[in-house]
Amino acid sequence: MSDDDRDRWDRRYRGMPPASPDDVCLPTVFRPFAHLFPTTGTAMDVACGRGTAAVWLARRGVTVRGYDISPVAIAEARALAQRCGCAGALFAVADLDGGLPPGDPVDVLLCANFRDRRLDEPMQHRVREGGLVAVSALSEVGAAPSRYRAAPGELQRAFGALDVVACGEADGRAWLLARR
Template sequence: MTHGDSFRDRWNLRHAGADGPGEVAQVLLRNRHLLPEQGRALDLACGRGANALWLAEQGLEVHAWDFSPVAIEKLEREAKVAGLQVRCRVRDVVAQPPGADSFDLILVSHFLERSLAEPLMAALKPSGRLFYQTFIKEVNLGRGPGKDDWRLAPNELLQLFAPLRVHYYREDAPLGGETDPVADLALLVASRSA
């Protein structure tokens, strides 16, 4: 499903009113040891780019795509100030997913479009790694999407990416405490076979 102008306008307004690049995804911070030492990384639906900037700091060649021109402009400014190279692009990732065998690492954070599961797996190079985190239905701490359609069912992330080899998975619901920064998230790190 592609999103229309009113949806894009809502995200542009949200990004325009926000300060800074945001927070780095927990799936990255908790699994830094699983990052490739080098290679091409894609921050898909990157928003204002906290993850893209962090991945560039780790020495990866980073591409950052989002359909919000406001988010991309903010990311470009942040990257310039930090002296980091991030290849930014305004792109509707649903209409134009990444091509096959394109990236050593793909990160998706707080974005769920189930139809992209197959194209994302295909876009990983052999041994490429997928880092994914997004919201779950079972626990709603008042952040993230209001619609259940944009939240994961129990173990759904594992099912969507079943062909990949799982290196890390976490989904605490309904047992996680509300103070844990991942209590309402599912986190996955998985790789394509060599």
Template structure:
């Protein structure tokens, strides 16, 4: 990621607006799939709405983003002290190692990270991914991309509509995300 990308995200997050902590889009209505405890990874966490939501449910959360402004906003929000905030350029790969019981990647697409997301899953771990979809540039997934990338996992939910694609899947109990 270039310095201009980091600056763009910093400027976007500097407006001070904070949404309430919330589940990742693909998990709405499927919250029962979350484990009651364990480790979670929120990739491209922004201001930490999902990270803080996961931590409030008893998970030990690592939240990664390129924007120090977004991470500072997440750290400052109520419940933010329960999250480990990590500044990293995801173009260089995941800066953490699993295993994680939950891996969330919401509204960030980099197919080069897909193998690392599954490799970070603990046996039986839950993967939750939502990306923009359709035509229109490098930030949009073509039809079927998530299923092609993660179809080797046990797919619990998959949907492509309204310009978004989402997938919820579980690694096999004896599988380390492969």
């Protein structure tokens, strides 16, 4: 990612109030499926932002590694984890243009509100057999096309080798929950 992109995200996160323990939750589209997310094991949160979903997973007992391009977001995620007493939520700055950070297979891979088609296959391979993949992105369905939006049906095609639990597209959002 370019320095301009990193600076843009840093400015965005600086302009937001710090996340509080009340903000800790799954992204809205996955909340009806919260019972499917494990209470043990490991997870990776790709483009984790301020860490609200990663801390939610850690509160359930999952050891989570969250990655984001923004040092400001990562500092906020670490502070949120500390305020919530979640030693199992670890965060690092990572430029995902170079691919996923190295690591062992995980039980859950979460990627919310971020779309990089180059990561589709590596994300699927990072998840253990039987593990959960939760991906959401901006969508062209109900919104104007752009390079950052998934085309209609794109997530289902990209993650079609997985066992899809649920998926949807509407109002400029696309999401998919699947098992490997």
